[in-house]
Amino acid sequence: MILEAAFLQVTKGREDAFEASFRKASDIISSMNGYNSHELQRCLETEGKYLLLVRWQTLEDHTEGFRQSEKYLLWKEMLHHYYDPFPSVEHFEIVNE
Incomplete structure (x- = not known):
């Protein structure tokens, strides 16, 4: 399982x-294929700051399956104009449960 994390x-x-x-x-x-779950959290200390967490089966489900899909173009159209600056996205894997 891969966790995608982005501060927005x-x-x-x-x-x-x-x-x-x-x-x-x-x-x-x-x-999307490989999608497990997601959550959007609002920061209590910084106005307008959010944390997006998305759980994917594999890294490629996000980087190739989603990011290279037609549906991603619609996602971008709906959301990307809200961000300033544009967010960076990082991926994590579980080390110890």
């Missing part, structure tokens, strides 16, 4: 619109 900084004043768009975009990511 949303432009000030657009948080409600982003959250509404994210709820709609969730259907896109959850329909």
Whole structure:
């Protein structure tokens, strides 16, 4: 199992619109092969900051299956205009359960 983690900084004043768009975009990511689950968390200390966690079966399910799909273009269209700066994404694997 792979955990994708991204800190998302949303432009000030657009948080409600982003959250509404994210709820709609969730259907896109959850329909992808290799997808397990995701959650979006709002930071309590920093306004407009979110943490997106997505669990994938394999790294390639995210980097190739999702990122190179037609559905990713729709995801980008729905969400990427909210971010400033654009987020970096990192992937993690369990070391010890």
